[in-house]
Amino acid sequence: MEGVRAILGDTGDPAFPIYRVGDAELNSTDHGTVLTLCTVVWDAQRGTMSVWTGNPAVNAGGSLQFVADLRTLSPAVAAS
Numbered sequence: 001m002e003g004v005r006a007i008l009g010d011t012g013d014p015a016f017p018i019y020r021v022g023d024a025e026l027n028s029t030d031h032g033t034v035l036t037l038c039t040v041v042w043d044a045q046r047g048t049m050s051v052w053t054g055n056p057a058v059n060a061g062g063s064l065q066f067v068a069d070l071r072t073l074s075p076a077v078a079a080s
Contacts, residue, residue, distance in 0.1 A: 001041070001043070001050075004041055005052075005056040005057050006057045008041070008056050008057070009039070009055040009056045009057025009058060010057065011055070019039070019055050019056075019057070020034045020035045020036045021035055021036070021055075022034065022035035036055075037053075038051055038052060039051070039055075039056045040052075041056075042070075047069060047071045048067055048069060048070060048076055049068045049070055051064075051065050051066045052064050052065060053065050
């Protein structure tokens with residue numbers, strides 16, 4: 001899961017980062033404000049859905065808000 005979080009939270013490409021934070025340089029174009037509202041990972045093998053509101057690559061988990069067990073649709077224990 002750490003590798004997936006690292007990719008989804010990547011900000012390394014200044015023109016086209018995967019994780020967007022509404023940078024001023026991007027806002028100066030006709031594209032308007034572009035930012036990542038949340039990041040969701042569906043793990044079919046574990047049967048979970050994890051939702052982050054911050055960058056998932058930061059601090060080994062960003063702002064993990066919710067992990068749901070997709071079999072029961074109830075909150076689950078966060079698994080890294």
